[in-house]
Amino acid sequence: MKENRFLFYTILINMVSNIIVFVPHILFNGLFDGALMSILISVVIGMTLLVLGTQSLAQFPGESLPEVMERYLPRWFRVIFLSYISSFWYVAGVIVLLAFSTIMTRYLSPETGQFTILFFLSLTVLLVVPLKSSRLLNGLEILFVINIPLIAIILLKSVLEKNTDWEDVYDVCTHLVHLPTLTMIAAASYIFTGYTNLVIFNKETAIKLKKRHYLILGGLGFATLMTSFFIPIGRLGEFSVNRYTFPWIPTSDSISMQYFVIERMMIPFLLVYLMVALVQAVMHWHIGYHLILSLFRQQRKWQNYAVLAAFTLGVGVLQKILDNEYILFEFATYWLIARLFSEIGLVALLIYLAKRRRRHEQQI
Template identity: 35%
Template sequence: MNRYYLYLIVLNMLINVIMFVPKILIEYRYNGAVMGMLVAIPIGFGLNLMFTKAIIRFPEKGFPEIFATAGGKRWFITLLFGIISFSTFSAGLISLLGFVDILRRFVNPEMPFLYLLSIFLFGILMIIRFPTDRVMYLLEIVLFLNTPLIVFIIFKAFTSEYLVWDSILEVGTHLFVRPSIKSIAAAAYVFSGYTNLLIFNRIIKGKVKAWNFLIVLFLGLINLFTTFLIPIGFHGADGAQEYLYPWISTSDSLRLVYSPIERVIFIFLIFYMGITLMSVSVHWHVAYELLKGTYKKSIKKDWIVLSVIACCAIAGALFLNTLLLNRITGYWMVIRFGLEIIVVCGFFIWARRKTG
């Protein structure tokens, strides 16, 4: 079992629990979300399988190392790296802005948004400059500390007396409604943690065996339906639509009677601080390393890239309110889905020809 590969997949699945995927799926609960998930599972898993099988043909090499010796036109490689970097950076930015907004709404409404953002930015910009193996070691520590407790909270949600299965079954009756591309794209994003292998393949040693893929498929099924159905079970098929962050409101419906902190929402957010920090750091580390692959080694250019990343994050905080961010994220999911299919299929064909 290749644990580093699984860490990247699990991290992406965990961050999707509280961010925009459940909101999009619940929005389409009567309009094809269930069928959309069933369609997205083989597509997302298939893309995962294709890309992983292709990139492990180049042991311990990321995209910059693979294409540095592959030949081809430099302008095309620079353009490709730029497009992928922007997609990866925007994934991290959406998660960062969303979680900072959650903290401001549910923890400290009086704290300025930019102040909260700057705290996260300081830590993230330090982490993304680490070597790839150190970023992975830090991710491993965060997952081992937080994942068991998050799984316990999800278990409490499943076993809660306030979970109404009739609401879940009501949504299930819309199984055969034609899905929208947005619901398919949002559901497929659950499997997209493999895209971080663009850089993190540098530390993947040996083959990724079949057991890893079976675990990913199993975890993806559980994560996807849990993310979608639990808020509906707590708030009703109609009521779940009224929340900007359905899972945050769901966690506030839970209580740990014998815990020092009874309200689960505060424990939930504390655990997710580390998960969000690492998710954004991993995405931005990939974007940072890809951009570094487009020019010769230069400390000055490295700092310019970091400055641009910080400025874009601050600009996003200034100009994107919550509703606009939700709307943009829906379109971004569709664009990312199309880009992901093109890049994965193109790289899979190229890798097979290159390695025979």
């Protein structure tokens, strides 16, 4: 039975996972130069794409994007387009794995080399990627139910901490009228991108979203952006927060837990987000994996192994190229910009396919 709740899980897990990676740091780099305005505009853009994308996919219940494209578009276009967008999902997973291997090497296990940590993270992800989409979504639900309450507790604790400096937050708010930038809009709008996973998961989910559902998703996205943006400012200071590549790590370390076994929140925070990151990487690679396999006319086992081997090789190559966090950050920034325009192109294609379907039904 197809479940509408899986759609919410894919969107929400994408929202919370981006708190810890590069999105906050990109926004903090423009703290006084349009970050707030960029966030507000990104909510409008992100929700517009989400509404248009989900409503278009709802016209094809039980079908994935490759199946729909096969019915309405020539093969040469399908091969080019699916190859292109599958690379975006793959690179998204690599960015998550590289970022978390960097974080784990620095904060959890400095004695272990980053390549070793990256190898075991990638191996864990690769073992799960070939699973059926239905099983993957069921596993996502379990991890979602476990982790989201813990993340909510951490965020709530950070807001209620007495040492949070709300004057710094207020001072940043006075810079609302500054012009936004494309980089910050692309970064902030990424939290709404989880719906694009429906290009494969549409076979396992039911898109039955009403106006109130979109309002809830828009409110949650806006709240996530505001939380991930303002809490580090209040904890670290408006003039210090942009010095950290991963500002939420020192932010969590500044939160104390009285009457608890662990005094600082950093370790629980990292462990929770490690699970979230692995889920996110699995989802990215699962989508990319199935998009690539859809290019083959006949499905054979060697093709599955070849794609997984290419994924493994690609991680090693990108790790050598993006060999420090500054290069990785710059690469992720350009990727986010390209992702925004590619997502607009994807939604435009979905709208076109939905119109083709309605026109075809009218002719029948």
